[in-house]
Amino acid sequence: MKALIETIIEPLVDYPESIAISEREEENKIVYHLQVHEEDVGKVIGKNGRIAKSIRTVVYAAGMKSNKRIFLDIM
Template sequence: MKELVEILAKSLVDHPEKVEVTETKRDHTIILELHVSPDDMGKVIGKQGRIAKAIRTVVKAAATKENKRVVLEIIQ
């Protein structure tokens, strides 16, 4: 999951070297925190959050295949 989010985010931003994904596991849930440059926040979130929602949808679909629950948080 972590690698998937990292690949998607790096393809969207202007500063891919500043993209960082941290993974935390709690109970049956994986929490992924996506850190990007402040300049790239708009590109990752998109108009009305459409890109962020699309990224979350792809990650949740991949997690469902592995019977896991994933939460994606986008942090500046």
């Protein structure tokens, strides 16, 4: 899942080397924390959060195979 998130985010940002994805797994959910360069935060979130919502939709759909809920936090 980390590779999928990185593949989606990389073309959007100016500093792809600053992408950091961490994972925290709990009993019934998996939370991914995405950190990007401070200048790229707006590009990842998008106008009115549209890009962030689209990224989350793709990640949630890819995680449907597991029995756990998937969450993506953008920091």
